Amino acid sequence: MSQRNDTRLGIILMAITTLVFAAQDGISRHLAAEYNVLMVVMIRYWFFAAFVVAVAARQSGGVRAAAATVQPGLQTLRALVLVGEVCVMVLAFVFLGLVEAHAIFACYPLLVAALSGPVLGEEVGWRRWAAIAVGFVGVLIILRPGFAVFAPEALVALVSALLFALYALLTRYAARRDDAATSFFWTGTVGAVALTILGVWFWEPMSPADWGWMGLLCVTASLAHFLLIKTYEVAEASAVQPFAYLQLVFASIIGVGILSETIEWNVALGAAIVVGAGIFTLVREARAKRQARRRATA
Incomplete structure (x- = not known):
C-alpha cells in the first residue's frame, strides 16, 4: 500500500473501476450467450495470468x-473458489441478464458480514445483524419466492454471491500471513491453470468479430483489476468500498440501454434495500476497525 491517503481520488478511481467491471460483465454476457462459459472464462484468465505475472x-x-507463500493450500483454495464464482456469475448473466444478476449479487457484503463470525472469529454486533436481516428481505423481494414469475435461475446469482463472500473471507484469512501481491499472483496463475484443465475440452471456433470482443474482454478484465489496485493504493478501503455499488448502477445502464433489458419494480426496490443495508454494514465495519485501532494505541 502507498502512503497516500487521497479519499477523493480513491472515490473517482473506484467509480471508473466499477464502470470498467460493468463493461466487462456486459461483454461476458454477450460471449457466454454464444460460446461455452468455461472457454470464455478460460481465455480471459489466460490474459489475466499474464497480467499478474507482468505485475509481479x-x-x-x-x-x-x-509466488512465495507459507500457505499454498489456502491460496489454491482461494483461487479455485474465485474461478467457480466467475463461471457461475457469467451463467447468471446469461440466465437473468445484467440487471437482475447484479441486484442479487449485491448482497455479498452482507454474506461476508454474516460469515465473518463463524469463519474468522470476528465480532458481529446486533446492528450489523439487523442490517443483514434487512438486506435479505431485499433479496427475497427480488426473488419473489412463491410467485408464478419466480425463476429458479435467480438462485444462480445467489450462489455466485455466496462464493464471492467465501472468497473474500479466505482472502482476509490469507492476508494474516501473505501480502496482497502474493494473493494476487496466486489468484491469477492458479485460476488460469485450473480453467485450462477444464476449458480446453469445450473449445469452440469463434468468429473474427467475437475474437474482437474477447480481446476487449481480456483488456477490460485486466484494466479493472489494475484500477482496483490503484484505488486501494491512494485511499483506505473503508472509505471507497461503499462506492463499489456503482457497478450495479452501471450494469443496469448497460443492461437497459444496450442489451434491451427491463427493470422490474421488485428488482429496483429489492436492490435499493440490499444496497442500503450493505452500505450500512460497510460503514459499521469501518467504524469498528477504527475503534479497535484507537484501543490498541491507547
Missing part, C-alpha cells in the same frame, strides 16, 4: 517473491 515481475523480488 516489476515488483521487488520479482515473480519468485510474489
